[in-house]
Amino acid sequence: MLNRNVSGQNDVALTFKDVSLIFGSGQHAVPAIDKVNFDVLDGKVTTVVGPSGCGKTTLLRLAAGMVPASGGQVLHDGAVVNRLNTQVGFVTQDSNLFPWLTALANVEFPLIVRGVPKEERREKAHRWLKLVGLSGFENHYPSQLSGGMQKRVSIVRTLIYEPNVVLFDEPFGALDAQTRMTLHHELLELWKEKKSTMLFITHDLVEAITLSDQIIVMTRRPGRVKQIYEVPLARPRNVFEIYLEPGFDEAYAALWQYFKSEIVVA
Ligand SMILES: Nc1ncnc2c1ncn2[C@@H]1O[C@H](COP(=O)(O)OP(=O)(O)OP(=O)(O)O)[C@@H](O)[C@H]1O
Ligand SMILES: [Mg+2]
Structure with a gap:
């Protein structure tokens, strides 16, 4: 203490x-x-x-x-x-995912904003989704995911650009x-x-x-x-x-x- x-x-x-x-x-x-x-x-x-x-x-x-x-x-x-x-990365209480984007596209989004080339950002998004057990759900929209899955996508979307x-x-x-x-x-x-x-x-x-x-x-x-x-x-x-x-x-x-x-x- x-x-x-x-x-x-x-x-x-x-x-x-x-x-x-x-x-x-x-x-x-x-x-x-x-x-x-x-x-x-x-x-x-x-x-x-x-x-x-x-x-x-x-x-x-x-x-x-x-x-x-x-x-x-x-x-x-x-x-x-x-x-x-x-x-800094900011994970808010609400998942705040874009409802019109798939899980994969949501996770890729911050990398698009940072100008990361398509191949690289796609590979990274797949890898990060796999880390939280969401392989196979890449093409699901937020409304097709459970609350816990949405939260995983939201966390990964913040961690993917590796804020310190x-x-x-x-x-x-x-x-x-x-x-x-x-x-x-x-x-x-x-x-x-x-x-x-x-x-x-x-x-x-x-x-x-x-x-x-x-x-x-x-x-x-x-x-x-x-x-x-x-x-x-x-x-x-x-x-x-x-x-x-x-x-x-x-x-x-x-x-x-x-x-x-x-x-x-x-
Ligand atoms: N933009 C704002 N304008 C005016 N008052 C605000 C604003 N944001 C927060 N407050 C006030 O500041 C205080 C602290 O708010 P804050 O949201 O940081 O609390 P908190 O500890 O996160 O609460 P909770 O646990 O309920 O989320 C509250 O009294 C709130 O009314
Ligand atoms: Mg609060």
């Missing part, structure tokens, strides 16, 4: 440095986050948990340069994010427990292979423990960093029996203590 401010280490991919954001002004001002400080370490999985409305999505939008901070700075590889940050940081905004929230577990397993396998940096948002403490190296617990709005928790579980982890992994009970109990006072109304 470690409670710290921005570390200034050089293995940091993203830094939130005294970041505040107030939406609106005057009487209608909504302070969403307040002086948030934490680092997202290179090649690691960092997860943010916190009550609804505490500014989790806002943190991702700041990192992607979709919204400017009212105070403080977000740094990506040491450079201030002050415009749309095309170096991937932002995930509660991507598995709408899925059933078994599909989530399977996707946790697949995501960790992809992460192991690609060594990407992940910043993940979830409400679910078990999901946070399963996936993460460190967990940022936020207070209720305006969101502040309440605790930075280093997950004590070794890797690789058996996501299908995560409750049996050494360190799980301790991690859950500690996180619940931080989390519950932010959601339980006195």
Whole structure:
């Protein structure tokens, strides 16, 4: 367990440095986050948990340069994010697939935008779909895929252009427990292979423990960093029996203590 401010280490991919954001002004001002400080370490999985409305999505939008901070700075590889940050990938809660394109064409789309030649992008799209068990479904449209399959296409569509940081905004929230577990397993396998940096948002403490190296617990709005928790579980982890992994009970109990006072109304 470690409670710290921005570390200034050089293995940091993203830094939130005294970041505040107030939406609106005057009487209608909504302070969403307040002086948030934490680092997202290179090649690691960092997860943010916190009550609804505490500014989790806002943190991702700041990192992607979709919204400017009212105070403080977000740094990506040491450079201030002050415009749309095309170096990050963003997997949103909804799959947001193009309904008029097949799974293959959806996955190829970001490569078309980047001018990758047709043969190369087709080969890559087939390879990535295979990695998540979707060989044979390349020509299916999103409406012909299950929720879990759509989510796989959506994740692969983001990972295919190999952004050095991937932002995930509660991507598995709408899925059933078994599909989530399977996707946790697949995501960790992809992460192991690609060594990407992940910043993940979830409400679910078990999901946070399963996936993460460190967990940022936020207070209720305006969101502040309440605790930075280093997950004590070794890797690789058996996501299908995560409750049996050494360190799980301790991690859950500690996180619940931080989390519950932010959601339980006195
Ligand atoms: N574009 C916006 N304009 C005005 N207020 C906003 C805007 N976006 C977010 N907010 C406000 O900022 C606060 C934080 O919103 P945010 O979406 O980041 O919360 P969240 O932690 O992701 O919540 P949830 O868990 O429900 O997804 C909320 O009170 C919300 O009303
Ligand atoms: Mg949100």
